[in-house]
Amino acid sequence: MKSRASFCDSTLLKKDITRFAPLWALYTAFWMLAAFFTVQDLGGVGLEYRPSQAERLIKVLGTLGTVSSAIYAVMVAAMLLRYLHNARSAYMMHAFPLNRSTQFITHVIAGMLFFLVPQLLFTGALIIGLQLRSISLAATLGLTLLGKQCLAWICFFGLAVFCMLLTGRTIIGVLSYGAIQFIGYVLPRMVCMLLSELFLGFAYRESVLGELSPFLALVIQQSLPRLLIWAGIGVVALVAAWLHYRVRHLERAGDAMVHTWAKVAFQVLFTVTAGLGLSFILWLLFSGEPVARYPFVFLLFGAISFFLSWFGARMMLQRTIRVFDRKNWTGWALCVAALAVFVLGLRYDVLGSQRHVPNPATITEARLTVSNYYSFSEHSIDHLPETPDLLIRDQDELEQLAQANGTFLTEAMNARSTQAPESGEPTAQIAISYRLSSGLTQTRIYEIPKSSDLGRTIAALCRKPEYAAAYYEARWPGDAEEGAFSWYVTPPASAQTEEDMENYYDESTDIYYDTPDVVRFGSFRLALVRQALIEDAKAGALPISNALTWDDKDLGELSVYPSEYNNLLQVNVPESATHTVAVLSGK
Amino acid sequence: MIQVKQLTKTFDGFRALDDLTLTVPKGAIYGLVGPNGAGKSTVIRHITGIYRPDKGSVTVLGAPVYENPAVKARIAYIPDDIFYFPSAGLGEMASFYAGIYPSFDRQMYKELLGAFSLDEKMALRRFSKGMQKQAAFLLSIAARPEVLILDEPVDGLDPVMRRQVWGLLMQDVAERGTTVLVSSHNLRELEDVCDHVGIMHKGKMMLERTLAELQDNVVKAQVVLREGSQVPQELNVLHRSASGKILTLIIRGSQEEVNRVLAAANPVFFDLVPLSLEEVFVYELGGVDYEVKSVIL
Numbered sequence: 013m014k015s016r017a018s019f020c021d022s023t024l025l026k027k028d029i030t031r032f033a034p035l036w037a038l039y040t041a042f043w044m045l046a047a048f049f050t051v052q053d054l055g056g057v058g059l060e061y062r063p064s065q066a067e068r069l070i071k072v073l074g075t076l077g078t079v080s081s082a083i084y085a086v087m088v089a090a091m092l093l094r095y096l097h098n099a100r101s102a103y104m105m106h107a108f109p110l111n112r113s114t115q116f117i118t119h120v121i122a123g124m125l126f127f128l129v130p131q132l133l134f135t136g137a138l139i140i141g142l143q144l145r146s147i148s149l150a151a152t153l154g155l156t157l158l159g160k161q162c163l164a165w166i167c168f169f170g171l172a173v174f175c176m177l178l179t180g181r182t183i184i185g186v187l188s189y190g191a192i193q194f195i196g197y198v199l200p201r202m203v204c205m206l207l208s209e210l211f212l213g214f215a216y217r218e219s220v221l222g223e224l225s226p227f228l229a230l231v232i233q234q235s236l237p238r239l240l241i242w243a244g245i246g247v248v249a250l251v252a253a254w255l256h257y258r259v260r261h262l263e264r265a266g267d268a269m270v271h272t273w274a275k276v277a278f279q280v281l282f283t284v285t286a287g288l289g290l291s292f293i294l295w296l297l298f299s300g301e302p303v304a305r306y307p308f309v310f311l312l313f314g315a316i317s318f319f320l321s322w323f324g325a326r327m328m329l330q331r332t333i334r335v336f337d338r339k340n341w342t343g344w345a346l347c348v349a350a351l352a353v354f355v356l357g358l359r360y361d362v363l364g365s366q367r368h369v370p371n372p373a374t375i376t377e378a379r380l381t382v383s384n385y386y387s388f389s390e391h392s393i394d395h396l397p398e399t400p401d402l403l404i405r406d407q408d409e410l411e412q413l414a415q416a417n418g419t420f421l422t423e424a425m426n427a428r429s430t431q432a433p434e435s436g437e438p439t440a441q442i443a444i445s446y447r448l449s450s451g452l453t454q455t456r457i458y459e460i461p462k463s464s465d466l467g468r469t470i471a472a473l474c475r476k477p478e479y480a481a482a483y484y485e486a487r488w489p490g491d492a493e494e495g496a497f498s499w500y501v502t503p504p505a506s507a508q509t510e511e512d513m514e515n516y517y518d519e520s521t522d523i524y525y526d527t528p529d530v531v532r533f534g535s536f537r538l539a540l541v542r543q544a545l546i547e548d549a550k551a552g553a554l555p556i557s558n559a560l561t562w563d564d565k566d567l568g569e570l571s572v573y574p575s576e577y578n579n580l581l582q583v584n585v586p587e588s589a590t591h592t593v594a595v596l597s598g599k
Numbered sequence: 600m601i602q603v604k605q606l607t608k609t610f611d612g613f614r615a616l617d618d619l620t621l622t623v624p625k626g627a628i629y630g631l632v633g634p635n636g637a638g639k640s641t642v643i644r645h646i647t648g649i650y651r652p653d654k655g656s657v658t659v660l661g662a663p664v665y666e667n668p669a670v671k672a673r674i675a676y677i678p679d680d681i682f683y684f685p686s687a688g689l690g691e692m693a694s695f696y697a698g699i700y701p702s703f704d705r706q707m708y709k710e711l712l713g714a715f716s717l718d719e720k721m722a723l724r725r726f727s728k729g730m731q732k733q734a735a736f737l738l739s740i741a742a743r744p745e746v747l748i749l750d751e752p753v754d755g756l757d758p759v760m761r762r763q764v765w766g767l768l769m770q771d772v773a774e775r776g777t778t779v780l781v782s783s784h785n786l787r788e789l790e791d792v793c794d795h796v797g798i799m800h801k802g803k804m805m806l807e808r809t810l811a812e813l814q815d816n817v818v819k820a821q822v823v824l825r826e827g828s829q830v831p832q833e834l835n836v837l838h839r840s841a842s843g844k845i846l847t848l849i850i851r852g853s854q855e856e857v858n859r860v861l862a863a864a865n866p867v868f869f870d871l872v873p874l875s876l877e878e879v880f881v882y883e884l885g886g887v888d889y890e891v892k893s894v895i896l
Binding site: 021022023024026027031098100101103104105106107108109110111112114259262263 | 610644647648649650651666667668669670671672674676678680681682684685686695698699700
């Protein structure tokens, strides 16, 4: 007497729709307002409508849609599935003549409708409104937005359903969902922060971290490939949830986590994430020194933080404050031991990876970034330009560089071990990427003293005419619109007072005098500056400008700005750069 | 009609049901009794298809019940702790029941609504516990099930309503041959309605008989023995108490057998008194370390 398979029950679906009408009605109202204001805003443009405005609109509405979907998805999933979190309702619903798959699929369909109906109404209203305003891209705009929103929704709703199924309490389900949205970013970020403190030269791709968090990934950018990947993950989550639902133990209603493995995962992730976070907070409040100098103090803070996070997690899982039994103390001790192994292993470079410099014979090229205006403060490779400042392929130079690198590392590790105070001498940040014959790359970001072997070696390379000329040719912004030189060398003959010099434009030289210390150039003068820089570089009079080559005797700082400020060039101009000095002086 | 065979269920290492076997014949009113924690609700949840057995089988109307909507559509269940959709009124719940139970009888629903005098529009969460139970009965009986599973059905009902509910049940059984399984601690009431009884203890079925067989199998005898006489050894005495010279014996065995043995002992006086279900429960479980303990405060 087995029943005929049916994937959706109309009675249950109707019940879901009517019970939760206030929720999806509110969401619908929100999007109707969004449509109204969008049409009003674009209507002010008039009949002329630029494609770039469409892109901007898709981006703004897309971001709004992503954020609202992320929040709405967990609300919908919580409403539809919270009956599983109460024994009474769970038992009654499963005593009804509805099999589990039918119940699950019916609720998922209801959830999809709660999203789709408002979005279809919004899209329809938007398209009609824009067409009434005679905006030609209306249908494309509307349908593009709808498609993107649907993909984002599948991601968020799938994850929300999965979290509700994985947990036995609605609040824990919501918190788990929130954690999933950000833990892919937060936890690796904190581990990278710790590595930055302990691993000499640590470098990583910060942009990858954003990709691990669905919310951040989809808010930052809603490209089609990214949406498809996350929608795919949402589908996988839904399928996993369905498979779990079919075998779910209903008596787990009220437990924080339904599965043992989920409890373990929650325990570990919560302990590590909250523990590391608290450790850093305590460290900043009570120390602020580099962790590598006082690792045992950091471990003490870590032990305290892990105590709070470990037992906090146990309390949440067991729903009692009586969690201080031997088994849990052992768990905490193991976490602290793991942290100690990690911290001390890095601090004392047990594996030797920090001191490792590749064998020069295996290096095919070394790419160095030495310019002062790149920020390496987060140890992020993303901040490095695509084109390096120095591209070294000469074998002798590679050997020299590798040897100097090794010497620097030995000195740095020794200084760390002896806790030698910082010398206070000038330093520069450099990024070295060794490309190996095996195809692998080793990238390190260091702060090196100017007077170190490595600093002098790189400074010498920066002074080589072929490298300097190539640098200035590559670095000059293609769309340079502005330039300025600080600490102007020679005032114009006609200007006698400061008032004379402010806001003075010399038409013959295409130079503006902002203040006595700063001159600005028009496009004609900028072209001459570029030519002069390259000439001086080829003549060996102008090295690649960075902290390693700066000199107290340098005359001042030349800055060149493109229109969008994303390719800034800054050059400290030495006296020896005669062509450049002449052009800057208006000759 | 309901067949549970060697059912075992474990929760986090705790064996709630241990190789339990239970049979409810068609048209029977089966009373499932046992102390707190015996596993009655757990068995009921297996029979209604809520739990999946770890071992063993549960069949209702000849087919496995778990994940079988066709069978579940012929079962109605009233739990001890009733759930309704939040903010739903009786009318809404009736519409829901009508949608999922193919045999739901609107006419019967209307008749019962009149009989119970319940407000159809008021939210069920505003009803008293007893009224919620009445509503549950109303909906379950209107669903015209072939099997009715009741967990503490009359708990919270006033005496008049209890009588009304039992009367309805009996009528349904008589008219339609509904099979009923009732779990209750109120053994006095069960005695009046059940024809089959199963006594559970610590996840096992201790004994399962018709009521008549059960009452036949344990006998209460009041005896006055002659000076120097002892209670015959061949009697299986479960319990013994004395009030002056009058001995009250609870004996396992048939009435005829006990009568014959006692008569042979030539007492001054003896009389056989029928046991109530409550007494059978107490003395049967007394043999398995669950006897009434005198608590002195």
